Amino acid sequence: MDTTRTLHSARKRARTLFPAKVPIRVTATAAALASVALLAGCGGGSDSPTGGGIADDGTVTITMGLFGVMGFKETDLLERYMDEHPNVVIEAEVSGDEQAYYTALQTHLAAGSGLKDIQGIEIGRAKEIVDTQANTFADFSGMPGTDHFLPWKLSQVTTDDGRVLGLGTDIGPMAVCYRKDMFEQAGLPTDREEVAALWENGWSEYVDVGEEFMANSEDGDLAFMDSSTGLFNGMIYGDSEQFYDADGELIYADNPVVSDAWDLSARAATGGMTAELQQFQPGWDPGLANSTFATTVCPAWMLAHISEKAGEENAGNWDVARAPQGANWGGSFLGVVEESPVRDEAMELVAWLTAPEQQAYLFQELGNFPSSQEALESEEVTGATSEYFSGAPIGQIFGDAALEIPDEQVLGPKDGTIKDLFVQGLQQIESQGTSPDDAWQDTQEDIERAVG
Incomplete structure (x- = not known):
């Protein structure tokens, strides 16, 4: 070939x-x-x-x-x-x-x-x-x-x-990608500044908007967000410590950043506001193509994937708004x-x-x-817009998010493994109907077996 x-x-x-x-x-x-x-x-x-x-x-x-x-x-x-x-x-x-x-x-x-x-x-x-x-x-x-x-x-x-x-x-600075047409049908604002203001005080307001969207949406099969795990990622990666502390000790079980992200993501999962999908896994691309959800927590590199899978017919329906908190994925x-x-x-x-x-x-x-901070401040980045995403100033939006990320980002040797197991736990809630408490306990046991 x-x-x-x-x-x-x-x-x-x-x-x-x-x-x-x-x-x-x-x-x-x-x-x-x-x-x-x-x-x-x-x-x-x-x-x-x-x-x-x-x-x-x-x-x-x-x-x-x-x-x-x-x-x-x-x-x-x-x-x-x-x-x-x-x-x-x-x-x-x-x-x-x-x-x-x-x-x-x-x-x-x-x-x-x-x-x-x-x-x-x-x-x-x-x-x-x-x-x-x-x-x-x-x-x-x-x-x-x-x-x-x-x-x-x-x-x-x-x-x-x-x-x-x-x-x-x-x-991978993060924002929220959303469908303007779906927001309009649910009686929500569509202007990206007004949308960002809906959840400017925290991720809990994002879920509050989800509840309002589900209550007012004209399409009963439409979900507010694609996945509770995207929300989980957006929350934990806005903090300097997730699964390990600066001394290399495991803190995932007692870190309020993780437990708060779990609780809010579980609330979204049990509230019926997710499409029960996992980003980049089977079903997610068809969800984009068939317009089955209105928002997704999106790092900058995800925009091209959304535009490709959602298709040219949805150009101008998508937009980008600031996330409640700067985070990196x-x-x-x-x-x-x-x-x-x-x-x-x-x-x-x-x-x-x-x-x-x-x-x-x-x-x-x-x-x-x-x-590169120098690159972030260049005109090529700060002035960048996306026609597909309704002319959103993506260079400014993601650049501002990058500058909000804490100066210290603590990593651990098994970060990827632990995150994957939390994702699997949230999927138990979404797709299998497991209670949040039982899924949390199962996840803790799985992590202990995997990383000690």
Whole structure:
């Protein structure tokens, strides 16, 4: 299959939904199809733990392991870098499934071989990398030109002794995406400022609006929100601590941030105001296509997925309003393997790829929201709007949310596992009718078995 043509077609479809100067995002399917090497180049020697190296003619080959749609291979950034550095060849492999990617990465880390010179690190894996692989990755602390990130971003990949194991790519500041036509039918305001004011005092007001929506909606089959788990994510990630404290101790069972998010999400689930869906799982895309719910808690990177799955016929029906509280869901890093034979060259490439100019470019091209504060303040980001989402000033909305995120974001080694188990517990309430108290108890037991 011609993967270059596949990516071109995916970009063309996205640009149809997001006209010029409006962020787009290539689908994960296209990323998975692009999992072959970008260019065939010379690899490292047999004694090298990574695939890159320097050939006799001085050609520097740098290998990259990426996942999802990080944007580097889906745009022309790697080609631009090679044009500016004629002696550099970049080989990038992309896995569409982050779980499969991370499983393979752990295998290579354990073996000490088979690694790429540059490895992508998802935010949910960052703490485990910091705790168990600090000596495997190069230290970016003090590297010139890397002081432009949001205060909390690099802290997530910083060791206790101050080593910075990677540089930040995107982040996921959150808002609420809503259907104006459905709000109008339920007698609610449709102007995004007025909508944001409905829940400006907290997430409990968001659920209050949901109760009013359900009481007044003309369509008895229509739900106010897609999922209680989206609400749960929006609440917990607005605080500096979720499942672990700063000392690395598990606090999920006693943290009021978690219990409050559980209680409010359970209230939404038992109140019949959710479509009983799970974001990015089977049923969610048809829910968007068939217009079965009126709101979803949405990080910036979700907008392109909504526009693609909801379809061109719903352009202008969707809008974006501020969330009750700034929060972050998602994001990643690029790390360089310490023993790479091209470590210095790979570090220079990472610094360039994550520089403010490139982050702003990726936002314009794919919708990947910058972790660079300098990029956030650029005109390319602050002035961005989305025609699909009724001309919403998405750069301003998500940029303001990013600045509200606490300066410290505590991560734990099993954050992803714990969150997944809470999601499963809430689904018990939604789809199986389990009582919130019983589902909470089941979830606590599941977490204890999984993480100790």
